Amino acid sequence: MTDLLLTPTFLAALDRLALVSRRLRAGAYKGERRSPRRGGSVEFADFREYAPGDDFRQIDWNAYARLEKLFLRLFVEEEDATVHVLLDASQSMAWGEPRKWESAQRVAAALGYIALVGLDRLSAATLGAHSVLRPLRGKKNALAFFTWLAERQPAGQATPAITLRQYAARARRAGPLIVISDLMDDGWREGILELATQHYEVTVVHLVAPQELVPAFEGDLKLVDSETAAAIEITADYDLLARYRARAQTWQAEWQHFCAARAINYVGVTTATPFQDLVLSILRQRGILH
């Protein structure tokens, strides 16, 4: 299952990457992440005047020798963070050539693996075919994560507005949150807005199939929605297709603006984008990985 999702070489490349968190958060375990608390790591942060009750061990005696005042040396405390990976597993993700679902699985696997390698807590869930992974920690749980991921299959209809609100309410610790979806529902906007206001550090990976941007059909057609089976009758002539292409571009641009205005990372990709490029190059360029 692991082989199917990510190759060992690629995993080795992922080992060197880490998720960027712009905000510092208080964690429960010591991890590789800076904590707002000053702690006992080796990285110096600041000085503070001694107050009774402070740890003697942290007094900077050299400073005392020069200034005759007691100062405490404060060090950056490194802690873990909870990385949330939310995966759209609605029926529409099963579409596209290559399928959007496969790409989504791989992106999720890569990001989850990076989180586990970085000693972060990983919390994952799928929408549509609803499933929640109990939080995992440590590289040793990567296989469990991959297995869970591989067993998921897209089905049904995502109800992102409700599901994301519930997720935000239930998750105990906010942190980096990655949404991988085709965003083909009006509820996504509401749900993502909810997450952003709950202090999640949201990254939206907007994954669409190339055929969704440039339809490869023409003529008098009855378009059938794979999720709702709703049908729309169209005459796919040159004009309508041109307007559709323009609409699709506008749609992507709207999402980009929406995310930029709310400090949400937005990555628009198609399934035609080579996966390694996406993870090793695009996500790093956007400052999501480092």
Added chain:
Amino acid sequence: MTFLTPLAFALAALLPLVIALYFLKLRREEQPISSTYLWRSLVRDAAANAPWQKLRPNLLLLLQLAFLLALIAALARPFTWSDAITGTHLILVVDTSASMSATDTPPNRLARARDEARRLIQALPGSARVTLIQADATVRVPVSGASDHAAVLAVLDTLRPSVAGADFASALTLATAIAAREPDSEIVILSDGHAGVALDSRTQFIPLGAASDNQAISAFALQSEASGRNLTAFAQATNYGATQVARRLALYADGRLIAARDLTLAPGKPQAITIPGLPEARAYAAQLEGADALAADDRAWAVPPAAAKIAVRLVSSGNRFLETALRLIPNVETTVITPTAHLQTPGAAFQLTVLDTPVFTGTLPSGNLLFIAPLRATEFFSITGVLDAPVPVPALPDDPLLRYVDLREVMIQDAARVALPAWGRAVIVDSRTNAPLLIVGEQDGRRLALVAFDLRRSDLPLRVGFPILIANLLDALTPGGATGIPANVEPGKPLTLATQASALVVRAPNGETRTLTPANGRAVFEQTQQLGVYEIATPDKLLGRFAVNLFDADESDITPRAALPITQAGATAPAESARAKNEWWRALAWIALGVLVGEWLYAYRERLVWLRERVKRATRNVRWL
């Protein structure tokens, strides 16, 4: 618009079929897609922004229906009647009579006729031939069977309206004779319809003219007392227009104005005036002042009657009624001789010899002759028997010879049965056998008449009409009176003059002179195409004058007529089959083809756009190279 094969409209039943097929076809192919999320807003936008776009999917159906309709219409072969020519030989009969100079369609009607003729000729196929017949008082054929259309057009431009009436009967006879030789010929009459014409199925009439506004001097004559003095002018003006007009009639004596009368002319009514006590003059002219559509009939001329008397010789053994009737006529001098004595006097001294004798022996005298009740055949007629108690009736209604003569209840005891000779026409016939009782005619320039019954064996001489009949007969038998020159001649009609002179000079109103050389004591003057006063003279002496006037109601009444009156028995109205049809199926077939191409382009517009992009890209690459 009419249809040659209206049955084709049954194909309209296919229209619902096309619609049905279209709806069947519109069961659209199902195309599964991930989500209709993006399409939904797009389709909603399209519907909201342009309501007509709802029709867009149906454009193909509309084009298909249009194609089918055009095809059905083409198959039904619609046509409109056209005045174009279908034959290969166009026989144009152009009316050049006086009424064609009417200016109601500027410059005049003949110019319009020329335009129509030019249009017809130019529409002809190059191989078609044209015959041009010009109809006025005489019939001319300036162009016969020519295929050089330019030459025909050139001749057409030389046509000028005459001042005479039109001899359409001859023109049509000629045209029909030409057409009879060639089945694929067509006769077109260009006229304002003021002609009695027979039409057959291959004849097309193109009416000309637009207005009826015309007044004419319809009669102008001079009358004198028996003494030859105290001349009175009699003029009659007629308004042929539809509205009442006021015109002034001026009377001139040798170009000098001597009288004028203001006339108020009611539509369609003649108005006569008399002006007595005219001064002596060589010729008189009457002029309607002002302008109307036809100028030719606004002037009329008259010459005073000759003072000399008509010399009549009556060969009779005594006929009181006849003698009295002849004596009553002014300007007639009657010499009565017995049947045996007449031979001694040369006939040329008399204008008329009346042979009131049953048996005539010897040579007939020269000059004009009136036979009364002959018992034996002569060189001019043959007698085949006797009619017992014939009932006289006029052969034709309104014969001018029988004007004011009432034949009702006239008794005739018996009459000679005369075969109608070639030179004459019957004026009075027996109502039962239709045998002629009075024959009048002309042969070799001699006026001849024959009364088949003895006046003494009839009560006709006791009737009031008898002297009138004799006076009428005398007028008919001695045209021109004593001089042999009639006072009035119809324009275009030849004038026959009896003369002993070796040469005659005729001076036309425009001053031209023409010298005639008489043969057999007769001279014929044909150039009466000008209106006005003509002078006839021998080289040393003036013989007399005559006037040529357009007293022709047919010509003066310029009211346009849409159809020609049919005068010949057996002639039928133009048959529809002979008229040219303008068929429209070609245009409709082109439309159908156009719609079909349009439908194809619309159906394959995607690929065409794709092709265009490809071509654009290819040309761009070429530019780079």
